[in-house]
Amino acid sequence: xxxxxxxxxxxxxxxxxxxxxxxxxxxxxxxxxxxxxxxxxxxxxxxxxxxxxxxxxxxxxxxxxxxxxxxxxxxxxxxxxxxxxxxxxxxxxxxxxxxxxxxxxxxxxxxxxxxxxxxxxxxxxxxxxxxxxxxxxxxxxxxxxxxxxxxxxxxxxxxxxxxxxxxxxxxxxxxxxxxxxxxxxxxxxxxxxxxxxxxxxxxxxxxxxxxxxxxxxxxxxxxxxxxxxxxxxxxxxxx
Numbered sequence: 001x002x003x004x005x006x007x008x009x010x011x012x013x014x015x016x017x018x019x020x021x022x023x024x025x026x027x028x029x030x031x032x033x034x035x036x037x038x039x040x041x042x043x044x045x046x047x048x049x050x051x052x053x054x055x056x057x058x059x060x061x062x063x064x065x066x067x068x069x070x071x072x073x074x075x076x077x078x079x080x081x082x083x084x085x086x087x088x089x090x091x092x093x094x095x096x097x098x099x100x101x102x103x104x105x106x107x108x109x110x111x112x113x114x115x116x117x118x119x120x121x122x123x124x125x126x127x128x129x130x131x132x133x134x135x136x137x138x139x140x141x142x143x144x145x146x147x148x149x150x151x152x153x154x155x156x157x158x159x160x161x162x163x164x165x166x167x168x169x170x171x172x173x174x175x176x177x178x179x180x181x182x183x184x185x186x187x188x189x190x191x192x193x194x195x196x197x198x199x200x201x202x203x204x205x206x207x208x209x210x211x212x213x214x215x216x217x218x219x220x221x222x223x224x225x226x227x228x229x230x231x232x233x234x235x236x237x238x239x
Contacts, residue, residue, distance in 0.1 A: 001130065004138045004150055004171075008126050011175035013205035018053070018127045021203070021238040025050045026123070028060070032213065032229040038187075039105035049233075051120050053127070056160055058116040064108055072116025074161040077109055094161065094186070101188040114186060117161040122211065122231070125177060126152075126169065133157030142170045142179065142220075149178050164189070176206055181216060191216035192228060202236040209233045 001009075009015060028049045035042040051058045061069025063079060068087060071078040078089040090096060093113040106114070121128070129136050135155040142149045149170035156162050164183035172178045180194040193216040196208035211231040214222035 002136065002138060004152060004175075005126070005129060005136050007175045008150075008152070008171050008177075009130065011171075011206065012126055012177075013201075015127070015130065017204040021053055023050060023052055023239045024123055025235075025237045025239070026233050027235040028119070029232045030230060032227050034213075034228040035111075037103055038111070040111060049119050049123070051123050053124060054131075056117070056120055058120045060112075060115055060119070063112065070112040070116060072112060072120075074117070074159060077113040077116060079108060079112060097186040100186060102184075102190050104187070110186075113161070118163065121162050122180075123207075125180070128160075129154055133159070139168060144170075144178070147172060147178075150175065163192070177208060181220075193220075193222040194229075195222070200236075203238050205238075207233065207236055 026049050027046045029044065029046050031042055031044070047060050047062060049058070049060045056074055058072045059069050061082070063070050067082050068079055069082060071080055076089065076091055077093045079087045081087060088109055090109045090113070093109065096110060128134065129152070134157060137153055139151040139153045141151050149172055152169045152171070153166060154169065155166050164185045167180065167182040169177060170179040176199055177196050180196070182192055183189045184192055192213050194211055194213040197210040197212070199206050199208045209232065211229070212227060213229040214224060215226035215228060217223050
């Protein structure tokens with residue numbers, strides 16, 4: 001582990017705290033302009049997000065109906081009833097995004113896959129960086145206002161579903177996450193920048209409770225007029 005990653009992990013609660021838990025559940029409320037671009041209606045009601053911390057598995061519900069939820073793994077996405085009965089399923093779901101652009105419409109399974117891998121990435125940051133197959137190196141810091149943020153570039157292994165193979169994470173003087181840059185490969189590989197705010201302590205682990213993702217310009221600056229996704233999180237519960 002490089003020195004910066006070690007300080008980041010410790011600032012977010014440390015591996016001892018992280019390894020005590022196997023799942024995380026949180027309440028999420030999402031918005032932003034991406035959903036309309038994809039021909040989807042974004043419901044404003046809170047939903048329940050559940051992830052596995054040490055393998056890539058996630059579920060959110062309600063999803064498309066009061067008694068429906070999703071099941072996500074990198075190689076399968078499904079919509080099931082609350083009792084587990086299968087409603088829709090797609091194997092090798094990444095293939096279904098072939099040829100997509102920023103404005104290509106999504107069906108519910110596209111959205112379920114995107115939601116699953118994105119929220120798993122967000123809710124396991126930065127601890128996933130120590131899982132097998134991840135390559136992490138320090139990069140040039142980022143100047144944001146009066147602060148200088150430390151940078152880590154992460155290369156994801158092929159068997160982990162995520163936005164793009166390489167992603168950049170920036171951490172403040174306290175070594176807590178401030179910004180996350182990536183390409184949205186499933187939507188034409190446009191650049192996005194996500195800022196996080198209002199970090200809280202959840203059983204010793206630090207979590208931001210507000211996330212705002214913007215289109216990223218060629219100069220690396222966010223296009224503040226294009227809010228792609230907003231995510232508000234609350235009621236975190238480890239198990």
